[in-house]
Amino acid sequence: MGKPTDLVQGTLDLLILKTVALQPMHGWGIAQRIKQVSKEVLQVNQGALYPALHRLEQQGWIQAKWGESENNRRAKYYSLTRDGAKYLRQQQAQWSRLSLAIDLVLNTT
Amino acid sequence: MRWYYKLPLRLRSLFRNQQTAQELNDEIQFHLQHQIDEYVAQGMDPKEARRAALRLLGGLEQIKEECREMRNVSFIETFVQDIGFGFRVLRRSPGFSAFAIICLTLGIGANAAVFSWIEGLLLRPFPAVAQQDRLLVLVGHDRAKRDKGTAGSNFTDVSWPDFVDLRRNCKLVDFIADKIMGSYAQRR
Numbered sequence: 527m528g529k530p531t532d533l534v535q536g537t538l539d540l541l542i543l544k545t546v547a548l549q550p551m552h553g554w555g556i557a558q559r560i561k562q563v564s565k566e567v568l569q570v571n572q573g574a575l576y577p578a579l580h581r582l583e584q585q586g587w588i589q590a591k592w593g594e595s596e597n598n599r600r601a602k603y604y605s606l607t608r609d610g611a612k613y614l615r616q617q618q619a620q621w622s623r624l625s626l627a628i629d630l631v632l633n634t635t
Numbered sequence: 636m637r638w639y640y641k642l643p644l645r646l647r648s649l650f651r652n653q654q655t656a657q658e659l660n661d662e663i664q665f666h667l668q669h670q671i672d673e674y675v676a677q678g679m680d681p682k683e684a685r686r687a688a689l690r691l692l693g694g695l696e697q698i699k700e701e702c703r704e705m706r707n708v709s710f711i712e713t714f715v716q717d718i719g720f721g722f723r724v725l726r727r728s729p730g731f732s733a734f735a736i737i738c739l740t741l742g743i744g745a746n747a748a749v750f751s752w753i754e755g756l757l758l759r760p761f762p763a764v765a766q767q768d769r770l771l772v773l774v775g776h777d778r779a780k781r782d783k784g785t786a787g788s789n790f791t792d793v794s795w796p797d798f799v800d801l802r803r804n805c806k807l808v809d810f811i812a813d814k815i816m817g818s819y820a821q822r823r
Binding site: 552553554571572573576577580581583584585586592595599600601602 | 641644645658659661662663665666668669670691692693694697698701702704705706
């Protein structure tokens with residue numbers, strides 16, 4: 527496997543929303559989970575992660591709550607709101623359509 | 636999105652500025668600590684691990700600034716800062732400030748004075764009349780003078796008996812008042 531691929535523009539939001547939809551998670555956890563689930567292909571740019579989280583929070587798609595982390599430290603946990611779930615469904619559908627379309631074009635013989 | 640969700644967040648980041656800044660700091664420190672732990676677990680020297688974690692995160696202050704920008708209140712913050720800066724600059728050079736303030740005072744004052752003068756003279760010349768845009772001028776008409784001289788030169792003053800008659804009987808206008816230059820009536 528080559529070098530971890532940079533995220534396609536605009537997909538970070540989608541990945542974050544999907545990740546916190548499973549369970550409330552802090553920033554570090556989100557980055558780790560994305561890396562893990564994508565089998566280390568997707569590497570979240572740490573510098574972009576927190577601004578994105580704050581933007582999503584401001585847009586009302588995720589909400590933050592302080593809680594105890596697994597090693598007993600205070601951490602900010604993000605979870606999906608109902609609006610966020612709706613937005614995620616829309617974005618996911620759009621992404622599927624887009625990637626399907628790209629596949630179609632690339633696999634034309 | 637939903638205002639009832641957004642508004643408290645905005646107000647909070649605006650008025651509990653210290654606390655949000657602290658929380659942002661805690662959040663990023665938490666992240667940093669995890670990264671350092673991971674590097675140390677890989678066998679890195681703690682100091683070196685800290686440096687590497689910071690490098691991976693990118694500029695700490697830059698990220699904080701970006702997060703603040705996402706909160707969309709930075710424009711209010713900068714506005715407040717600008718006002719503060721303005722006052723400090725004024726205090727630093729009192730002579731210039733006094734001069735500027737005097738210039739502005741005189742300028743605005745002169746402007747207001749001229750405008751109220753023009754308004755009284757040209758725009759609303761009859762302060763007692765409520766609807767000045769409905770004023771009419773009543774003139775007499777001298778048939779003998781028709782076709783002579785410039786346009787309107789056959790207008791004359793209204794004679795006093797005509798004026799009294801008009802005032803008594805004319806139903807088209809509310810009120811007729813006399814003035815040396817001619818007669819004015821207010822339309823219904």
